[in-house]
Amino acid sequence: MAENNKDYFEDIVGYEDVKNELNVIIDMLNNPEVYSKMGTKMIDCLMLVGAPGVGKTSFAKCIFKAVNRKPYVLRKKYNDVEFVNHITDVFKQAMENAPSIILLDDMDKYSDKEKDNGEPLDAKEFVAVQACIDEIYDKDVFVLSTVNELFKIPYSLRRNGRFGNIIRLKKPCKNETEEIVKHYLNSVGDFTHIDTEIIAKMLVGKSCATLESVINNAAIKASYNRQKRIELENIVDACLDIVFEASEIDKNLSEATLKRIAYHEAGHALISEVLDPGSVAVMSMRKTCSDKLGFVRYYRAESEEWTHEYYENLIITSLGGKAAIEIVFGESDLGVNADLHNAFEKAKRLVDNYAVFGFDCWIEDNNAAYVEQNRNRAMSMVLDRDYLEAKRIIARNRCILDELANRLLEKTTLICTEISEVCSSLKKTSA
Numbered sequence: 001m002a003e004n005n006k007d008y009f010e011d012i013v014g015y016e017d018v019k020n021e022l023n024v025i026i027d028m029l030n031n032p033e034v035y036s037k038m039g040t041k042m043i044d045c046l047m048l049v050g051a052p053g054v055g056k057t058s059f060a061k062c063i064f065k066a067v068n069r070k071p072y073v074l075r076k077k078y079n080d081v082e083f084v085n086h087i088t089d090v091f092k093q094a095m096e097n098a099p100s101i102i103l104l105d106d107m108d109k110y111s112d113k114e115k116d117n118g119e120p121l122d123a124k125e126f127v128a129v130q131a132c133i134d135e136i137y138d139k140d141v142f143v144l145s146t147v148n149e150l151f152k153i154p155y156s157l158r159r160n161g162r163f164g165n166i167i168r169l170k171k172p173c174k175n176e177t178e179e180i181v182k183h184y185l186n187s188v189g190d191f192t193h194i195d196t197e198i199i200a201k202m203l204v205g206k207s208c209a210t211l212e213s214v215i216n217n218a219a220i221k222a223s224y225n226r227q228k229r230i231e232l233e234n235i236v237d238a239c240l241d242i243v244f245e246a247s248e249i250d251k252n253l254s255e256a257t258l259k260r261i262a263y264h265e266a267g268h269a270l271i272s273e274v275l276d277p278g279s280v281a282v283m284s285m286r287k288t289c290s291d292k293l294g295f296v297r298y299y300r301a302e303s304e305e306w307t308h309e310y311y312e313n314l315i316i317t318s319l320g321g322k323a324a325i326e327i328v329f330g331e332s333d334l335g336v337n338a339d340l341h342n343a344f345e346k347a348k349r350l351v352d353n354y355a356v357f358g359f360d361c362w363i364e365d366n367n368a369a370y371v372e373q374n375r376n377r378a379m380s381m382v383l384d385r386d387y388l389e390a391k392r393i394i395a396r397n398r399c400i401l402d403e404l405a406n407r408l409l410e411k412t413t414l415i416c417t418e419i420s421e422v423c424s425s426l427k428k429t430s431a
Contacts, residue, residue, distance in 0.1 A: 008066040012058055013183045013208075014176035021167055022063060029067045029101075029142055043165055045133060045143045047107075047158065049150050050169030053207030056146040059169070060103050063144060070100040076110050076125075083110070084128045091132035094141045104129065104145035108152040130157050174204045174299070177211065184215040185230070194232050201281040201299040201416055202239050214238045236415060239282070244295065246286035249412050253293075258409060260325060261285050264333060265294045266404035267324025268317060269414075271393050272298060273423045275313040283404075284413040292338065299416070308356055311346050315386045316393070318343040323390035324401060347382040351375050357382075 008026060009019045025046060028035050032042060048056040064071050072090050076083060094100040104110075111123035133143060145163060147153060157163055172180055178200035185191040203211055217238035222230040240246045253261075262285060269280045281299040288295055298317075318339045325333035350356045352375050361375040394401055403422050408414055 006066075009059070009062050012055060012062065013180045014172055015055070015059075015169065018059070018167055018169060022059065026063060026066045029069065029099075044136060044141070045145070045163045045165060047145045047147055047150075047153075047163040047166045048169060049147045049166055051171060051207060052148055053209030054169040054171055055208050056169055057105060058208075060105070060144055060146055064101060064103070067101060067142070068099070069142065070094070070097040072100060072102045073105060074102060075105045080111075080124065084124050087125065087128045087132060091136065091141070095136060095139045098140040099142075100140070101142045101144060104143065106148065107145040108147045108149050126154050126157055130154075130162065133157075133162050171205050171207055172211075174200050177204045177206070180208055180211050181215065184212050188215065188219040188230055190229055194230070194235070195417070198232065198281075198416055199235055199239075202236070202297060203243065204281075204299060206243060210243065214242050217242055232415075236282070236413065240284065240286060240413065244284070244286070244297070245289035246284060246295070249285050250287055250293075257293075258285065259405070260329065260333075260335075261294045262405040262408045263324045263328050263401070264321035264335065265296055266401050266408060267320035267322075267390075267394060268296045269320075269404055269419055270324075270397055270401050270423070271320035271390055272296070272317045273419065274393050274397060275316065276300065277423070278416065278420060280416060280419050282413065282415050283408065283419065285408055286412060293335065308350065311350050312382075312386060315343045315346045315382065316390045318346070319383070319387045319390040320394070323387065323394050327391060327394050327398075328401075343383060343386070344379060347379040347386075348375070350382060351378040 008023070009015075012019070025043060028040075028043060035042065048059060050056050072094050074087060074090055078086055090102060094102050107129070110125040110129070136143065143163075150158070150166075153163070158166070178196050181196050181199050181203065182191070185194065185196070203214065214235065215238070218234040219230055221234045221237055225234075227234075249258075265283050265285065269283045272279045279298050279300055281297045283294075283296045285294045287293055321339055322333045322336045325331065351361045355362050357378045360371065361378050362371070400423055404414070404419065407418065407422065411418075
């Protein structure tokens with residue numbers, strides 16, 4: 001193990017496995033003689049891959065600071081011809097000033113050309129990068145690239161010998177999300193009164209950039225209100241604005257419409273809590289950017305065990321809004337198109353992708369009409385059965401449904417603690 005205990009990534013929270021891999025790269029660049037004694041072939045290129053906002057450029061900046069090399073950065077800010085020339089010039093300068101390091105930032109944006117089948121084209125920009133990489137062999141030039149969408153990079157460029165070393169940055173898990181939230185909250189003052197687990201449940205799966213934006217927006221709201229400190233309600237409002245893009249509730253909606261929205265969302269939340277307690281992070285009657293009236297955001301514990309029961313529960317939960325409206329109002333819910341698409345998609349996975357109900361429904365490599373009919377019949381069977389279960393759960397827990405709907409009508413948005421409180425207290429009462 002390297003003797004240098006310096007933390008090159010002290011400003012980045014989480015991603016311990018990524019940091020460990022990058023520390024090896026940094027040590028190799030700073031102490032090449034140690035590795036050459038072992039007969040190790042030096043790594044010349046490294047690609048950081050991940051969705052926008054996960055911290056690829058932040059990691060790249062840390063690497064730049066950690067190594068004693070002349071830095072160069074390449075970004076697409078010229079037209080095609082000029083940019084190709086610029087690529088060649090930068091690599092030439094890097095070789096002349098070795099040891100050096102080059103960052104090819106957002107390399108997948110260097111060209112948007114692709115073949116008719118959607119595969120990346122060997123565009124001039126990529127050809128230039130490939131030729132330059134082949135020239136830096138044994139020239140003590142390290143090339144680092146950041147990429148959002150790996151499929152846009154030609155295979156000839158990402159094969160072993162070029163960018164064969166790839167580190168993938170995933171969006172933070174719940175524990176990492178909570179630590180990152182604490183990190184950003186620490187910069188805006190005292191937050192010991194805030195339950196960061198609640199925030200993490202609402203934000204799990206979002207990028208670091210989104211987490212930072214939410215906390216900053218919450219601090220702005222608190223400042224505007226002349227508060228002495230940031231409060232949980234500020235963060236919830238910021239989540240609604242930034243993550244869910246949910247504007248304030250439409251005050252022109254009739255009382256009858258608002259009631260239907262409340263019961264629809266309460267139906268989803270109730271079933272999810274019955275089947276998987278603590279799984280609802282937030283529910284709201286606000287209108288989203290897709291013009292959907294109301295939504296429920298779920299948090300499901302991270303697990304590698306994807307079971308038949310798991311998918312069935314997702315389907316039953318998707319049908320909860322429709323079931324609630326039918327039981328409470330005695331009519332069909334016409335605002336369930338998205339819910340039905342979601343439910344049928346899950347049923348399709350069970351029936352087709354995983355052949356849970358027999359191999360005669362497997363359609364992926366068999367487009368015969370009778371196979372498609374078998375699959376559709378089985379999917380309908382799953383939906384009919386799960387919808388009946390959704391109505392049973394609603395009927396058995398009607399008092400909880402009513403209380404959730406009433407509180408939602410009163411507050412327009414409920415977070416996980418408020419939802420769990422209703423479900424647990426009413427269960428005790430009815431026990």
